[in-house]
Amino acid sequence: MQDRAKSEGFVAFGIAPGRLAPAAGVRLRQWLREGLHGDMLWMESRADERANPDILWPEVKSVVMLGMSYAPPQDPMVLADQDTRARISVYAQGRDYHDVVKGALKRLAGWLAHEADAGVKVFVDTAPVMEKALAQSAGLGWQGKHSNVVSREHGSWLFLGAIYTTAELEPALPAEDSCGSCRLCQDICPTNAFPAPYRLDARRCISYLTIEHKGPIDLELRPLMGNHIYGCDDCLAVCPWNKFAESAAAHKAFLPRAELVAPQIADLLTLDDAAFRQLFSGSPIKRIGRDRFVRNVLIAAGNGTDAGLIAKIEVLLADPAPVVRGAAIWALGRLSPEAFAQRRQDLFAVEQDASVLAEWAAYDMNGSVRVRTT
Incomplete structure (x- = not known):
């Protein structure tokens, strides 16, 4: 199945059990109780389903976790001091990843359903699924101190997708946290959105403010946003594990459009x-x-x-x-x-x-x- 996944453009592959460890749900609910999700009320409404795959779909036995690389060809920080230019997050400079990843997932899931005579469901970022915790459980990488998945091979540049299946597949070993004492991602954040390692206060995050937040942005935070106009790559861009990520591995659909690189x-x-x-x-x-x-x-x-x-x-x-x-x-x-x-x-x-x-x-x-x- 891994070869088949590779043919669809996935560079990371792993299998997780159909149930997450209880600690993942505990962390999620604590985060929600503290209000760190801001206006993203949809995270509250389906928290139980998000906390475990078998609550969302009781028949699930295994979760196939996959990643596509979007490693950028240049350092996203090069525009930091160019105040006549706007900074658009790397992930948004190419085609919409939802469409690309979901299309590939559907094809792979169709193949799996036929080969294993099993039920399948696919998810890309729009359903109550804890993709990052599942990715760690499946061995793709670990949730770094910036709360995103870090891969030894692809750094912080992975789009994740999940295939829930009724097939009982052999799970991988979970990935081990390899952040060590590094705190570059926390220190670089312009708005101090990390109250602690592995904890994100979305209400201060530039990605949240420019994408999810619909109303006026807090006066305190506006001067800290610099020339970011859609998302923010700062915490991802400084991750030391990016040195192993090759832009050549990036899916061609995610190659940046020239007009969006430095508008x-x-x-x-x-x-x-x-x-x-x-x-x-x-x-x-x-x-x-x-x-x-x-x-x-x-x-x-x-x-x-x-x-x-x-x-x-x-x-x-x-x-x-x-x-x-x-x-x-x-x-x-x-x-x-x-x-x-x-x-x-x-x-x-x-x-x-x-x-x-x-x-x-x-x-x-x-x-x-x-x-x-x-």
Whole structure:
């Protein structure tokens, strides 16, 4: 079966039992109780199913865990100091991994169902499945201190997929944690999203803030986000195990599209819905929609020094979407206190949305933060 998986583009393969150790569920529930999942309420609603495969599907006997590499051809950190350029997470620079991995899983699962005369179900990141814990149980790698799977062969660059099956397959030995005393992933995090090793506070994570969070982003966190506009690779990129990951192993579907590697912030600020959909056709970025995306771009603009963006930002003060107008207020205040003061006089009295009014009210007339908003 491993050879068959390889022919479908999977570089990592292992088999886990159909039941996780109780400790995995204990950690999940503690994480949820502490509210570290933020607005991801769907994680609460199906926590029991997530905690163990046999609760989601009582007939499951084994879980085939698989990984596709998306190791990048260049260091994702090279854009960290280029404030006119936007940073898009490596995983989103190619085709949507959900489609690619799920297609390969379905073909492999169909083959397994025929060969073993067994029932199968496939999952890629959209069902209540603890892929990372299962990957460790199946020997693919261990959950690192950044909470993602780390592989000895592929570093921190694996997309995971799972095949639940009624077939009783020989399980692999679980992977052992090999992080040692290293804490590079924790130290590099711009927003200090790791309260402890192996624990992520999603509410502070740039990936969560730019992708999952729908409303205005906390004022405290915006300056820390730099030029990240979709996801964040910092904690993954510094992992020492990446030295064994070869970009040549990456699935060709995940090769970065040139226009998404280092896009100009100025160009992204002008996207309307149609242009957004066209640019991100086939990309996971399309899922968050134009408004949330432009909100992210405005925060990146406000974290830069390019005064040439001011006119484009001023246009967005009249955007139909409140989340865009609010982010435009913040960006304008950061780049031009003078323009901010003038536009506040023009727009504050006519604004109807409470969240946007809160943005205007959060600043002194010189653009300095006066109060904290969430």
